[in-house]
Amino acid sequence: xxxxxxxxxxxxxxxxxxxxxxxxxxxxxxxxxxxxxxxxxxxxxxxxxxxxxxxxxxxxxxxxxxxxxxxxxxxxxxxxxxxxxxxxxxxxxxxxxxxxxxxxxxxxxxxxxxxxxxxxxxxxxxxxxxxxxxxxxxxxxxxxxxxxxxxxxxxxxxxxxxxxxxxxxxxxxxxxxxxxxxxxxxxxxxxxx
Numbered sequence: 001x002x003x004x005x006x007x008x009x010x011x012x013x014x015x016x017x018x019x020x021x022x023x024x025x026x027x028x029x030x031x032x033x034x035x036x037x038x039x040x041x042x043x044x045x046x047x048x049x050x051x052x053x054x055x056x057x058x059x060x061x062x063x064x065x066x067x068x069x070x071x072x073x074x075x076x077x078x079x080x081x082x083x084x085x086x087x088x089x090x091x092x093x094x095x096x097x098x099x100x101x102x103x104x105x106x107x108x109x110x111x112x113x114x115x116x117x118x119x120x121x122x123x124x125x126x127x128x129x130x131x132x133x134x135x136x137x138x139x140x141x142x143x144x145x146x147x148x149x150x151x152x153x154x155x156x157x158x159x160x161x162x163x164x165x166x167x168x169x170x171x172x173x174x175x176x177x178x179x180x181x182x183x184x185x186x187x188x189x190x191x192x193x
Contacts (some may be wrong), residue, residue, distance in 0.1 A: 001078065001172070003153050008043075008151075010187065012082040019150055019151050020107070020139075020150050021136020021149060021184055022149075022182045022183060024184070025182060025185070026049065026106065026137045026180075026186060027051060027054050027106060027137070027142055028054075029113055029137060029179065029180035029187045030049050030092030030104060030106050030135055030136075030181075030187055031051075031052060031055055031058055031137040032136035032180075033055040033133075033137075033179050033180070033187050033189055034055050034058060034059065034102055034104060035124075035134055035135070035149060037059070037101050037132070038061075038062045038101060038102070039063060039101045040062070040063050040064060040099070040100045040101050040102070040129075041055060041056075041062050041063065041064045041065070041092050041099070041100060041101065041102045041103070041104065042064075042065050042066070042067075042095065042096060042100040042102070042103045042104070042127065043055070043064060043065070043066040043067070043078060043103075043104050043105065044065070044066075044067060044091055044103060044104070044105035044107050044108055044109070044124075045067030045091065045106070045109070045111075046067060046068040046073070046074060046077050046086060046108065046118075047068055047070075047071075047073045047077065047107075047108070048073055048076045048077050048080070049066070049076070049077030049081045049084075049128070049138075050106075051104055051105075051106040052066055052077070052081055052084065052104075053065055053080055053081065054078075055102075056081075058081040058165065059102075062102075063085075064081065064083070064084040064085070065084065065085040065086075065087070065100070066081070066084055066085070066086045066118045067086075067087050067088075067089040067090075067091075067093075067095075067096065068076065068086070068088065068089075068108075069088060069089065069090045069091075070088075071088050074086045074087075076089060078141060090118075090190060091108060091111070091112060091116075091120055092116060092120075092122075094113070094183065095123050095124065095127045096127075096169065097155070098125075098126075098127035098128060098129070099127060099128060099129040099132070100127055100128055100134070101129050101131075101132050101133070101136075102130070102132065102133050103124050103127065103128060103133070103134045103135070104134075104135045104136075104137075105134075105135075105136050105137070105138070105139055106136075106137040107137065107139065107160070108137065108138070108150075109138050109155055110138045110139040110140070110158060110159040110160075111156055111157065111158065112158060113135070113158045114158075114160055114164060114168075117143075117168055117171070118168040119169065121134070121168050121169050121171075121172035121174070121190065122172045122173075122191075124135065124172070125172045125173045125174060125190075125192060128192050129175050129192075130192060130193075131191075131192060131193075132183070133189060133190065133191050133192070134169070134189065134190040134191075135187065135188075135189055136165075136186075136188045136189075136190075137180075137185070137186070137187045137188075138159070138185070138186065138188075139157065139159045139184055139185060140154065140159050140160065140161060140162050140165070140181075140184055140186045141159050141161045141184070142161075142164045142183065142184045143161070144153075147183045147184050148183070148184050149184050149185075150184050150185070160186070161189065162178050162179040162181065162186050165188055166178065166188065169188065169190040171176075172190070173193075174191060174192060175190070175191045175192075176188065176189065176190045176191075177189055182188060
């Protein structure tokens with residue numbers, strides 16, 4: 001998560017749930033979007049491991065690799081995900097060696113600006129197996145400003161619209177679509193053909 005070292009793993013969930021009222025529905029939608037995918041999973045912006053746990057509940061036995069730039073958040077995640085390969089790294093860094101069948105990310109990609117998102121999507125496409133899937137659940141710029149719910153600071157938070165991200169996913173070689181949206185949150189799916 002972009003320069004978010006000030007997050008305290010012990011209070012992170014309370015903070016997120018207060019700022020993102022639809023947090024649980026977003027996590028459910030991300031996990032649901034992973035159906036039919038399993039074996040090797042890469043979680044981008046693992047944080048405390050909430051998304052990874054939801055995905056692994058649907059895919060017991062899947063092999064999980066997770067990256068987050070906060071060692072403290074990953075230390076918390078390690079307790080919940082003892083079998084996972086968790087690494088300190090930024091989303092802008094080289095991705096762990098694939099191939100992965102599934103790449104997931106919740107509430108992390110919005111920390112990247114547009115060109116960095118497009119670059120990440122290209123790198124994810126190279127890290128996925130043929131037929132692999134990318135699932136992103138995140139804050140987006142909604143079509144209607146009345147739908148803005150999540151506080152965005154403009155410095156660490158750089159959400160983009162669904163349309164922009166679908167275009168970058170398509171340019172990266174994905175069949176891209178949104179499977180869920182509520183207010184200023186959306187789940188985007190990119191599938192490699």
